[in-house]
Amino acid sequence: xxxxxxxxxxxLFAILFAFGYYYYxxxxxxxxxxxxxxxxxxxxxxxxxxxxxxxxxxGNNVLWxxxxxxEHLDAMIKDLGELPKGKSKIRTLRKNCMNKRIDLNxxxxxxxxxxxx
Numbered sequence: 001x002x003x004x005x006x007x008x009x010x011x012l013f014a015i016l017f018a019f020g021y022y023y024y025x026x027x028x029x030x031x032x033x034x035x036x037x038x039x040x041x042x043x044x045x046x047x048x049x050x051x052x053x054x055x056x057x058x059g060n061n062v063l064w065x066x067x068x069x070x071e072h073l074d075a076m077i078k079d080l081g082e083l084p085k086g087k088s089k090i091r092t093l094r095k096n097c098m099n100k101r102i103d104l105n106x107x108x109x110x111x112x113x114x115x116x117x
Contacts, residue, residue: 032066039065040072047079055080056089063096073101 039061046054059076062068080094 029066036062036065036067043076050083052087052089055083056093059093060096063093063100068100073097077101 039058042054043058043062046058059080062072062076077094077097080090080097083090085091
């Protein structure tokens with residue numbers, strides 16, 4: 001195989017990989033946007049019912065969603081703080097929420113919004 005063929009194959013592979021990655025990110029963000037409201041409502045319902053499994057599942061879905069709203073994060077921190085501290089899943093979720101709040105308050109945050117909204 002000549003050098004030009006190797007260079008062209010490498011370049012073509014890099015281009016295909018970049019398009020594949022872009023497509024994956026695009027689909028992931030589109031899915032996040034579609035399910036955000038339903039996950040938030042399910043999280044609120046789980047909080048009302050004190051369902052630890054639902055709180056953990058839907059809380060993580062909302063927390064790691066690309067379109068997380070700062071007011072929802074603040075509400076999650078407040079609601080999780082009112083629950084008993086005995087459950088390790090709730091403790092972990094609350095710590096993750098607090099870390100996310102710290103990340104959103106940094107001035108060089110890569111997120112599409114900051115705490116000013």
